């Protein structure tokens with residue numbers, strides 16, 4: 001385990017994906033239920049490589065909150081130019097995370113990353129979400 005000393009955030013090492021590929025990683029998070037109860041969960045994030053650039057996102061669609069990948073690890077459209085939520089077909093820009101089409105009210109939720117040699121460091125946990 002690594003640590004971002006400046007920000008006191010525990011980091012985890014993720015293998016760098018190949019071009020047009022994505023890899024998933026666990027992400028500890030909390031959700032606040034409508035009753036006010038806070039529940040700790042483990043969700044997923046994913047690290048994607050597009051045009052040689054890396055981006056990390058929560059695997060949580062901003063439309064209805066489902067994971068984007070229908071088949072584990074499959075985030076890219078058939079032509080490899082967009083990220084797809086396979087639940088209702090929303091399309092996202094792989095670099096900005098902006099919603100390009102579909103019912104999503106906003107873009108993807110970004111996760112900070114830091115490249116370190118052949119691997120990439122991402123946080124072990126993400127900010128909480130409302131459910």
Ligand code: FES
Nearest residue numbers: 061063064085088
């Ligand atoms: S849950 Fe992703 S488009 Fe509906």
